[in-house]
Amino acid sequence: MNQTMPHWLSKQAELNPYKIAIETNAKSLTFLELKNESQVFAKKLASFGVKQHARVAVLSANHLDMVIAIHALSYLNAVVVLLNTRLSKQELHYQLEQSEATFLILTEGLKDEKNLAFQKQKTFQDVRNQHEVDASLSTHIDLNVPFTMMFTSGTTGLPKGVIHTYGNHWWSAIGSVLNLGLTEKDKWLLMLPMFHVGGLSILIRSVIYGMSVYLLEKYDAQFVYRAIVQKRITILSVVTLMLRELLEEMGKEELPSYVRCLLLGGGSVPDDLLQQVREKNIPLFQSYGLTETSSQIVTLSKEDALEKLGSAGKPLFPAEIKIANQNHEGVGEIWVKGPMVMDGYIKDETANKLAFENGWFKTGDIGYLDSEGFLYVVDRRSDLIISGGENIYPSEVENKILQLEYVHEAAVVGKKDDDWGQVPVAFVVRESDQLSEKTIQDYLKDVLATYKIPKKIIFRESLPKNASNKIMRHQLKKQLGEHS
Amino acid sequence: MNQTMPHWLSKQAELNPYKIAIETNAKSLTFLELKNESQVFAKKLASFGVKQHARVAVLSANHLDMVIAIHALSYLNAVVVLLNTRLSKQELHYQLEQSEATFLILTEGLKDEKNLAFQKQKTFQDVRNQHEVDASLSTHIDLNVPFTMMFTSGTTGLPKGVIHTYGNHWWSAIGSVLNLGLTEKDKWLLMLPMFHVGGLSILIRSVIYGMSVYLLEKYDAQFVYRAIVQKRITILSVVTLMLRELLEEMGKEELPSYVRCLLLGGGSVPDDLLQQVREKNIPLFQSYGLTETSSQIVTLSKEDALEKLGSAGKPLFPAEIKIANQNHEGVGEIWVKGPMVMDGYIKDETANKLAFENGWFKTGDIGYLDSEGFLYVVDRRSDLIISGGENIYPSEVENKILQLEYVHEAAVVGKKDDDWGQVPVAFVVRESDQLSEKTIQDYLKDVLATYKIPKKIIFRESLPKNASNKIMRHQLKKQLGEHS
Numbered sequence: 001m002n003q004t005m006p007h008w009l010s011k012q013a014e015l016n017p018y019k020i021a022i023e024t025n026a027k028s029l030t031f032l033e034l035k036n037e038s039q040v041f042a043k044k045l046a047s048f049g050v051k052q053h054a055r056v057a058v059l060s061a062n063h064l065d066m067v068i069a070i071h072a073l074s075y076l077n078a079v080v081v082l083l084n085t086r087l088s089k090q091e092l093h094y095q096l097e098q099s100e101a102t103f104l105i106l107t108e109g110l111k112d113e114k115n116l117a118f119q120k121q122k123t124f125q126d127v128r129n130q131h132e133v134d135a136s137l138s139t140h141i142d143l144n145v146p147f148t149m150m151f152t153s154g155t156t157g158l159p160k161g162v163i164h165t166y167g168n169h170w171w172s173a174i175g176s177v178l179n180l181g182l183t184e185k186d187k188w189l190l191m192l193p194m195f196h197v198g199g200l201s202i203l204i205r206s207v208i209y210g211m212s213v214y215l216l217e218k219y220d221a222q223f224v225y226r227a228i229v230q231k232r233i234t235i236l237s238v239v240t241l242m243l244r245e246l247l248e249e250m251g252k253e254e255l256p257s258y259v260r261c262l263l264l265g266g267g268s269v270p271d272d273l274l275q276q277v278r279e280k281n282i283p284l285f286q287s288y289g290l291t292e293t294s295s296q297i298v299t300l301s302k303e304d305a306l307e308k309l310g311s312a313g314k315p316l317f318p319a320e321i322k323i324a325n326q327n328h329e330g331v332g333e334i335w336v337k338g339p340m341v342m343d344g345y346i347k348d349e350t351a352n353k354l355a356f357e358n359g360w361f362k363t364g365d366i367g368y369l370d371s372e373g374f375l376y377v378v379d380r381r382s383d384l385i386i387s388g389g390e391n392i393y394p395s396e397v398e399n400k401i402l403q404l405e406y407v408h409e410a411a412v413v414g415k416k417d418d419d420w421g422q423v424p425v426a427f428v429v430r431e432s433d434q435l436s437e438k439t440i441q442d443y444l445k446d447v448l449a450t451y452k453i454p455k456k457i458i459f460r461e462s463l464p465k466n467a468s469n470k471i472m473r474h475q476l477k478k479q480l481g482e483h484s
Numbered sequence: 485m486n487q488t489m490p491h492w493l494s495k496q497a498e499l500n501p502y503k504i505a506i507e508t509n510a511k512s513l514t515f516l517e518l519k520n521e522s523q524v525f526a527k528k529l530a531s532f533g534v535k536q537h538a539r540v541a542v543l544s545a546n547h548l549d550m551v552i553a554i555h556a557l558s559y560l561n562a563v564v565v566l567l568n569t570r571l572s573k574q575e576l577h578y579q580l581e582q583s584e585a586t587f588l589i590l591t592e593g594l595k596d597e598k599n600l601a602f603q604k605q606k607t608f609q610d611v612r613n614q615h616e617v618d619a620s621l622s623t624h625i626d627l628n629v630p631f632t633m634m635f636t637s638g639t640t641g642l643p644k645g646v647i648h649t650y651g652n653h654w655w656s657a658i659g660s661v662l663n664l665g666l667t668e669k670d671k672w673l674l675m676l677p678m679f680h681v682g683g684l685s686i687l688i689r690s691v692i693y694g695m696s697v698y699l700l701e702k703y704d705a706q707f708v709y710r711a712i713v714q715k716r717i718t719i720l721s722v723v724t725l726m727l728r729e730l731l732e733e734m735g736k737e738e739l740p741s742y743v744r745c746l747l748l749g750g751g752s753v754p755d756d757l758l759q760q761v762r763e764k765n766i767p768l769f770q771s772y773g774l775t776e777t778s779s780q781i782v783t784l785s786k787e788d789a790l791e792k793l794g795s796a797g798k799p800l801f802p803a804e805i806k807i808a809n810q811n812h813e814g815v816g817e818i819w820v821k822g823p824m825v826m827d828g829y830i831k832d833e834t835a836n837k838l839a840f841e842n843g844w845f846k847t848g849d850i851g852y853l854d855s856e857g858f859l860y861v862v863d864r865r866s867d868l869i870i871s872g873g874e875n876i877y878p879s880e881v882e883n884k885i886l887q888l889e890y891v892h893e894a895a896v897v898g899k900k901d902d903d904w905g906q907v908p909v910a911f912v913v914r915e916s917d918q919l920s921e922k923t924i925q926d927y928l929k930d931v932l933a934t935y936k937i938p939k940k941i942i943f944r945e946s947l948p949k950n951a952s953n954k955i956m957r958h959q960l961k962k963q964l965g966e967h968s
Contacts, residue, residue, distance in 0.1 A: 005801070005802040005822070005823075006802075006804055011801060014798065014857050015798055015801075017856075174658060177661060177662070177666065178661070178666070178692065178693060178694070181665065181666040181667050181668060182661065182662070182665040182666055183665050183667060184665060208662065208801070209662060210662070314498065314499055317489070317495060317499075317692070318489040318490075320490055338489070339489075372501075373498050
């Protein structure tokens with residue numbers, strides 16, 4: 001079986017040279033222009049010594065520059081390491097080191113803000129100011145070759161690098177098109193961050209499908225509805241918070257009929273919101289996916305949305321799912337399989353041994369299948385907290401709190417929140433009153449992304465533990481529910 | 485890279501159990517029903533001893549039974565050898581032998597008509613009357629495994645077996661969906677014979693896309709337009725003759741707006757027809773493909789149809805094209821590459837050595853690319869005659885004529901024909917007047933499919949030859965044009 005194919009962007013520049021590839025508030029580029037700009041950027045990067053197989057980090061909010069950089073790195077056959085702009089300096093240093101990045105491209109603003117101790121960092125402007133060198137650019141894509149890398153915390157709480165090959169992205173895009181279909185009028189609204197796979201995958205579908213993307217460089221609830229109408233958006237990817245804000249913004253208005261899909265990822269939808277979705281006849285497709293599965297791997301079509309309330313749907317075409325270690329009610333761990341699933345975490349054989357079994361990826365999430373094969377996700381893995389679409393792993397936050405003086409024990413759980421879905425809250429057993437809520441929060445600001453910082457610190461004399469002396473987060477969560 | 489995926493039909497039976505998979509004038513089956521019927525048929529075939537890797541020939545006109553048999557053989561992981569019902573007894577014997585088929589499924593009518601000397605032949609009814617055995621059916625598809633086999637004459641005139649793996653069909657379907665798009669309302673009209681790849685590929689797209697197919701069991705020009713309207717057809721595959729008859733049938737009517745694509749294969753369209761297509765605003769997609777490329781590999785979208793009159797378009801997404809051995813005007817041999825291209829002809833190393841070079845398949849057809857990369861096919865390989873969508877290779881017909889007494893030389897060429905595109909005509913140098921047009925035609929009826937028999941035999945004193953004493957068919961063709 002042939003594993004190579006023409007470079008996706010070059011192919012679209014041939015097939016649809018004059019079609020809009022990407023559009024922002026300020027500018028739009030056809031596939032031919034996007035190819036040309038990306039190739040120029042690649043040749044400028046090459047003059048800094050960026051070579052094939054190099055791991056090159058990109059630190060940027062959504063911006064056309066970031067799009068061009070990603071395609072440029074693909075032309076150089078380098079691996080794009082996507083960094084979350086909301087991470088703390090310490091977290092970024094960790095990911096830069098783990099990823100073995102040898103070069104960093106970032107925005108002027110983030111360069112000043114993060115002030116990273118990393119030698120080879122250049123702003124987009126630095127690169128643009130550089131001269132081009134005659135680099136050899138990829139004409140073909142090998143599906144087995146790594147394309148992007150991003151970090152996910154996984155169950156242990158330590159961020160782990162996930163490599164997506166071109167093949168992972170390809171099969172993810174194919175699985176999606178076989179489920180959602182494709183028309184020549186399609187325009188996908190990209191407002192999820194491209195440093196997460198939910199945003200990045202839209203960019204990749206664009207060059208595989210020859211589909212236009214409208215890139216909202218800065219997410220602003222007020223602009224979303226306006227963009228949908230003005231730009232004739234047909235598909236948009238959202239997280240729960242965005243859906244809620246969109247509904248508020250819409251007021252009594254309806255969505256235009258050309259909007260054919262709102263693809264929802266990153267956590268479940270509260271019932272009140274689903275009610276509104278039904279009333280307004282919004283074509284919502286709920287989905288389930290992980291960084292490790294290159295975005296959605298299970299999706300619920302709008303046809304089934306009413307009948308299968310709360311389900312994440314069925315596995316996309318080339319994917320499979322099973323529930324392992326089921327209890328008597330059929331609830332167990334969600335295992336997935338398919339060519340969109342990553343090969344493994346980088347430099348973490350222990351994690352890989354735990355994560356894979358006979359070709360199945362063990363998500364750590366808990367769920368069940370109904371008699372018709374629809375997946376219901378009961379609980380995200382290891383007390384995962386999802387806040388505004390961002391994943392927060394309790395253990396990661398707990399580990400940071402435990403580094404502070406006078407902290408005896410700590411446990412972090414998610415608290416329901418109307419706006420964010422959940423927000424993190426910490427329970428702490430302290431050894432001295434000198435340790436205040438403010439001391440902890442201030443300290444965490446330096447070491448953690450803001451969204452990970454517990455909104456509230458609750459001091460306790462002791463924490464509930466099980467027989468093997470492990471803190472029972474679930475009980476704390478329950479207490480939180482009762483008291484809030 | 486993972487090369488296996490869930491069995492296509494089983495997957496659709498899970499994803500879209502209650503959606504119509506296939507519909508005929510008499511009956512319709514959902515994906516779940518089609519799966520069940522195919523699995524029952526598989527278990528009945530198994531009771532005749534049909535096992536995995538067996539090559540099982542199917543001789544049938546388009547019929548729901550044939551669809552079920554093809555899927556059943558897939559569940560048994562057997563290779564389906566598709567036989568052209570129009571072939572003579574002698575031709576069928578040759579293909580049965582070449583294919584190493586160990587079992588033959590055919591219709592009652594064709595069993596009587598062809599009266600083949602083949603031991604293990606069973607009618608569809610025979611199989612249905614059989615009991616089921618508990619065979620192990622495929623749950624997964626391996627893209628590297630052979631699925632179907634069909635014969636194409638190739639340049640030498642001897643029919644050669646082409647194996648299509650599941651992967652060839654998969655990539656062909658994916659290339660098509662990325663070009664034509666897909667909507668939940670799509671329904672593809674299947675009236676090309678399924679023993680050719682143009683018809684078969686529609687069946688395969690159906691189970692990969694989860695798309696409904698309307699199967700016209702007997703092609704009848706009168707019914708096509710009616711079927712389009714009554715069945716809300718959105719896409720249809722046609723050859724030139726069908727397009728002409730459809731236009732006649734439509735009269736002053738227009739196509740309903742939901743018809744979004746007429747995919748045209750098997751030869752070029754005369755200008756008068758293109759004129760009508762334009763006037764009626766018909767969404768015609770001209771294409772170029774071969775049995776060896778698992779159907780269309782180059783397609784012209786309707787957007788480009790007007791500007792690029794006579795072009796076959798651009799290579800589908802995972803495919804590539806180049807013009808080899810170009811003359812000073814850029815005209816040369818069309819070479820293609822991509823995962824939908826067959827691995828090679830069966831049992832014909834000589835042909836394979838000639839047909840492949842550095843991963844490129846040398847089609848033998850002549851063409852050029854314009855400055856924007858659009859393909860123009862100038863001449864089909866080796867004087868190929870295309871008559872009503874069927875390929876006729878002159879050398880195959882000539883070889884048969886030469887076996888007759890009193891034939892000294894023979895040459896077969898295509899003559900333009902309004903209905904059929906082309907019809908074969910033979911030039912013969914005879915050694916005695918005893919040899920008449922009728923003698924030749926009567927003899928050929930026993931050894932060749934009717935459509936291959938020259939409509940006219942022209943006797944000559946000698947035939948034009950080139951320096952190496954090879955008959956110059958092109959000159960004869962030219963003479964034919966002047967005299968007809």
